Amino acid sequence: MTVELISVxxxxxxxxxxxxxxxxxxxxxxxxxxxxxxQTVVGDNAGRLAQILHTALSRSDVLILSGGLGPTxxxxxxxxxxxxxxxxxxxxxxxxxxxxxxxSRRKLELTENNWKQAMVPEGAIVIDNENGxxxxxxxxxxxxxxxLLPGPPGELIPMFxxxxxxxxxxxxxxxxxxxxxxxxGIGESKAETMVAxxxxxxxxxxxxxxxxxGEVHLRITARASAxxxxxxLIKPVVKELxxxxxxxxxxxxxxxxxxxxxxxxxxxxxxxxxxxxxxxxGLLSARLxxxxxxxxxxxxxxxxxxxxxxxxxxxxxxPSLDKYGAVSxxxxxxxxxxxxxxxxxxxxxxxxxIAGPDGGSSSKPVGLVYIACRVRGKTKVKSYxxxxxxxxxxxxxxxxxxxxxRHCILEYYSEVTFR
Amino acid sequence: MTVELISVxxxxxxxxxxxxxxxxxxxxxxxxxxxxxxQTVVGDNAGRLAQILHTALSRSDVLILSGGLGPTxxxxxxxxxxxxxxxxxxxxxxxxxxxxxxxSRRKLELTENNWKQAMVPEGAIVIDNENGxxxxxxxxxxxxxxxLLPGPPGELIPMFxxxxxxxxxxxxxxxxxxxxxxxxGIGESKAETMVAxxxxxxxxxxxxxxxxxGEVHLRITARASAxxxxxxLIKPVVKELxxxxxxxxxxxxxxxxxxxxxxxxxxxxxxxxxxxxxxxxGLLSARLxxxxxxxxxxxxxxxxxxxxxxxxxxxxxxPSLDKYGAVSxxxxxxxxxxxxxxxxxxxxxxxxxIAGPDGGSSSKPVGLVYIACRVRGKTKVKSYxxxxxxxxxxxxxxxxxxxxxRHCILEYYSEVTFR
Numbered sequence: 001m002t003v004e005l006i007s008v009x010x011x012x013x014x015x016x017x018x019x020x021x022x023x024x025x026x027x028x029x030x031x032x033x034x035x036x037x038x039q040t041v042v043g044d045n046a047g048r049l050a051q052i053l054h055t056a057l058s059r060s061d062v063l064i065l066s067g068g069l070g071p072t073x074x075x076x077x078x079x080x081x082x083x084x085x086x087x088x089x090x091x092x093x094x095x096x097x098x099x100x101x102x103x104s105r106r107k108l109e110l111t112e113n114n115w116k117q118a119m120v121p122e123g124a125i126v127i128d129n130e131n132g133x134x135x136x137x138x139x140x141x142x143x144x145x146x147x148l149l150p151g152p153p154g155e156l157i158p159m160f161x162x163x164x165x166x167x168x169x170x171x172x173x174x175x176x177x178x179x180x181x182x183x184x185g186i187g188e189s190k191a192e193t194m195v196a197x198x199x200x201x202x203x204x205x206x207x208x209x210x211x212x213x214g215e216v217h218l219r220i221t222a223r224a225s226a227x228x229x230x231x232x233l234i235k236p237v238v239k240e241l242x243x244x245x246x247x248x249x250x251x252x253x254x255x256x257x258x259x260x261x262x263x264x265x266x267x268x269x270x271x272x273x274x275x276x277x278x279x280x281x282g283l284l285s286a287r288l289x290x291x292x293x294x295x296x297x298x299x300x301x302x303x304x305x306x307x308x309x310x311x312x313x314x315x316x317x318x319p320s321l322d323k324y325g326a327v328s329x330x331x332x333x334x335x336x337x338x339x340x341x342x343x344x345x346x347x348x349x350x351x352x353x354i355a356g357p358d359g360g361s362s363s364k365p366v367g368l369v370y371i372a373c374r375v376r377g378k379t380k381v382k383s384y385x386x387x388x389x390x391x392x393x394x395x396x397x398x399x400x401x402x403x404x405x406r407h408c409i410l411e412y413y414s415e416v417t418f419r
Numbered sequence: 420m421t422v423e424l425i426s427v428x429x430x431x432x433x434x435x436x437x438x439x440x441x442x443x444x445x446x447x448x449x450x451x452x453x454x455x456x457x458q459t460v461v462g463d464n465a466g467r468l469a470q471i472l473h474t475a476l477s478r479s480d481v482l483i484l485s486g487g488l489g490p491t492x493x494x495x496x497x498x499x500x501x502x503x504x505x506x507x508x509x510x511x512x513x514x515x516x517x518x519x520x521x522x523s524r525r526k527l528e529l530t531e532n533n534w535k536q537a538m539v540p541e542g543a544i545v546i547d548n549e550n551g552x553x554x555x556x557x558x559x560x561x562x563x564x565x566x567l568l569p570g571p572p573g574e575l576i577p578m579f580x581x582x583x584x585x586x587x588x589x590x591x592x593x594x595x596x597x598x599x600x601x602x603x604g605i606g607e608s609k610a611e612t613m614v615a616x617x618x619x620x621x622x623x624x625x626x627x628x629x630x631x632x633g634e635v636h637l638r639i640t641a642r643a644s645a646x647x648x649x650x651x652l653i654k655p656v657v658k659e660l661x662x663x664x665x666x667x668x669x670x671x672x673x674x675x676x677x678x679x680x681x682x683x684x685x686x687x688x689x690x691x692x693x694x695x696x697x698x699x700x701g702l703l704s705a706r707l708x709x710x711x712x713x714x715x716x717x718x719x720x721x722x723x724x725x726x727x728x729x730x731x732x733x734x735x736x737x738p739s740l741d742k743y744g745a746v747s748x749x750x751x752x753x754x755x756x757x758x759x760x761x762x763x764x765x766x767x768x769x770x771x772x773i774a775g776p777d778g779g780s781s782s783k784p785v786g787l788v789y790i791a792c793r794v795r796g797k798t799k800v801k802s803y804x805x806x807x808x809x810x811x812x813x814x815x816x817x818x819x820x821x822x823x824x825r826h827c828i829l830e831y832y833s834e835v836t837f838r
Contacts, residue, residue, distance in 0.1 A: 026431070042456070282694075298700075302719065306714065
């Protein structure tokens with residue numbers, strides 16, 4: 001079964017917003033085992049939208065439209081799609097009641113144009129919108145399906161998850177199941193080379209590598225008659241990937257982020273953590289504190305941007321700053337030590353580097369970063385040479401720090417040694 | 420002149436990456452005064468791409484393709500587009516030489532398939548790629564133009580800026596000029612209401628509002644025969660917007676971010692700044708330190724996540740924590756005071772709030788945030804009720820803190836009073 005995505009909205013054509021809906025829907029459809037060959041963006045224009053719909057219906061089985069379901073005159077996705085499908089619009093009393101409740105609960109006035117959102121194509125399946133006013137719509141006619149979703153991601157995503165994904169899963173023969181093996185501390189090309197033979201030989205399940213900043217995610221997708229069968233197909237592949245990538249695998253759970261994995265490791269070993277950041281300026285602590293429940297392990301962190309602050313707050317020795325410079329292995333080590341002693345945390349991570357655009361030299365170029373991690377008195381310092389702009393250098397530093405923290409904690413509690 | 424964007428890449432159809440190139444190109448084309456009615460995404464498939472090209476050529480004057488210019492067999496954008504345009508591929512010696520230099524400079528081996536990138540459509544304009552191997556291509560034939568750009572944003576963006584934008588500007592009669600008025604401390608709907616009459620009456624220049632997290636940007640675009648004329652048309656509109664929005668205008672320079680504006684204000688008044696963050700966990704300091712040259716004003720910051728850290732590092736009184744709770748006006752005020760005294764910074768900002776998903780109560784719900792800003796001993800505390808998930812609450816808190824910092828500094832140095 002083939003699916004085609006059509007995003008409706010002049011704001012997309014003007015580049016006012018990035019089309020994250022299309023990426024989200026494309027990924028979800030791929031997971032459901034649907035093939036998608038085309039995505040189109042068109043403005044809030046009935047003639048052009050109708051033409052796009054005719055073309056799409058001639059080449060795809062399922063069309064998923066997003067946007068243009070609002071209450072104003074500009075919003076004409078529903079009217080146009082119903083017209084192309086030859087369906088008349090009729091008032092849906094259930095939706096009318098939902099709208100009334102929605103507005104009264106928020107003490108908002110329901111104006112005349114809002115009733116437009118209670119009109120639905122005759123015979124269509126209506127999906128309640130838990131996070132807004134416009135209902136979702138599914139139209140079915142002669143093997144073709146046209147699905148209309150509201151544009152705001154906060155409405156589209158829950159509606160897709162709760163109603164559209166199960167609907168589409170029911171329409172696809174068999175089930176699709178996928179699992180993700182997430183790697184850190186290994187480059188994209190190296191990881192891809194290490195699974196090239198598996199990818200070349202694959203049919204079911206398939207393996208697809210996704211490169212993230214400092215991480216590689218390998219998604220394994222299987223198709224079978226039942227979920228249990230699909231999981232059975234995936235299991236040996238996960239095992240094989242774990243064998244090949246060993247400690248570089250930080251999770252096999254789609255929902256777990258690298259910072260979550262690090263926090264989980266701290267929690268499991270009853271360790272507290274502190275941060276001492278120079279060039280990243282708080283990005284690492286911000287990422288750690290993005291994990292709900294982090295307060296059990298993270299009590300405080302320091303951003304020591306100036307040399308004076310490194311000396312005063314972390315006890316970095318002035319001769320070290322003078323002799324080696326702030327961006328050096330010695331200073332990174334002293335920062336971690338000082339942070340651990342000041343906060344009495346079990347784990348202390350320190351980052352010092354040159355994020356650019358200025359401040360680089362031939363011996364210490366932009367992108368040079370030292371990261372130290374101290375676990376209960378035992379310290380490891382690594383140097384990195386990142387490329388890209390200030391933002392990229394800082395982002396890569398944070399992922400490298402999380403990776404190093406994970407490695408150091410694992411090393412401390414086992415006999416594993418990382419390069 | 421109408422333009423159409425065609426993004427080529429299976430990774431887009433699978434949702435592996437978000438199509439930021441399309442948003443970038445759409446925005447740039449809008450700035451150049453080109454009308455764009457369609458954007459299409461298609462995979463690395465010659466048949467489907469050729470069909471898309473025929474359709475696009477039948478309805479648009481300029482096609483901009485991105486992606487599929489790599490050296491592998493999968494990359495067939497150039498071959499397919501040249502075929503549709505009826506142009507044969509020929510070896511470009513200039514590009515061949517550039518490739519050779521590119522590889523030898525990086526001490527990489529130039530393999531046989533790399534020579535594919537030196538093949539160009541006969542008679543096409545070849546654009547050097549300063550950041551990669553694939554050259555850009557412009558094909559012209561009977562009023563139609565087909566432009567091929569490499570997919571990686573780090574190659575596409577500079578190539579568009581340096582070569583394609585001037586080329587397209589030369590093809591459009593007259594010039595387009597735009598300027599952005601950026602607002603903080605005002606909601607999107609309020610800002611839009613305040614310019615509704617201007618937007619309704621506009622023709623040249625036009626005003627377009629862009630909503631960002633906690634900010635509103637108003638872009639004014641004028642079309643004229645020469646840049647000087649266009650600027651002359653824009654000037655009175657900027658003046659009118661400044662009159663209407665007053666101190667909510669933080670810049671009229673497209674390149675200046677809110678954090679840059681705050682850092683500039685600190686620099687101009689010779690003020691140093693420090694941060695004391697609880698729920699934002701370092702996001703504010705990270706954003707400030709994203710500004711190059713911030714080291715002049717920012718020396719250190721604290722992330723005090725636990726009550727103990729607030730007491731120990733910032734001197735927040737234990738009775739205050741017990742009586743009012745960590746998320747309170749009193750504690751925010753004491754955090755700012757403690758941070759100012761400890762760091763001797765002129766300006767201290769403190770953020771304490773409930774980011775969720777847990778930790779909320781009926782009297783202190785998730786989204787409640789207190790922000791204190793102290794400028795040379797004078798403190799202002801504001802409370803906020805943000806909606807959305809943990810991430811949204813934290814992001815909104817950072818923008819609110821930057822806005823409050825700006826207001827407090829301006830108030831301190833003038834007689835302005837902000838609500």
